[in-house]
Amino acid sequence: MSPSLTDQLLPASGAARHARDLVTEACAMWDLPDLVGPASLVADELVTNGVEHAGTLMTLRISHRAHQLHLAVGDGSPEPPRLRPPPAPTAPRGRGLMLVDAIASHWGWLPSIEGKVVWATLSVGGR
Helix, strand or coil, X not given: CCCEEEEEECCCCCHHHHHHHHHHHHHHHCCCHHHHHHHHHHHHHHHHHXXXXXXXXXXXXXXXXXXXXXXXXXXXXXXXXCCCCCCCCCCCCCCHHHHHHHHCCEEEEEECCCCEEEEEEEEXXXX
């Protein structure tokens, strides 16, 4: 079984910060210092989307699998995430999944009994 960390997050403004802290802890524990920045950003975006679009309790799971770091955020909304066209350069929001798509090796989502799980993988050693 692969090592993992899991935590429940409330749909509140501090959830993304907590997700970044948990990713930092996981990367330190698994000796993955090069992934702290990219994985923190991906976790931040996935959790922020959960807060803004689902507004439900979320589960963040971080797993180290072979040569990948896997991040998954489950929430209570069945609505699939949408990768939207790039916003105007001056737009203050709307780049979350674009960033996830650019940073992660792969990402996607799966329906769940409670709603959905949005996941992303980052390769150990780069994309």
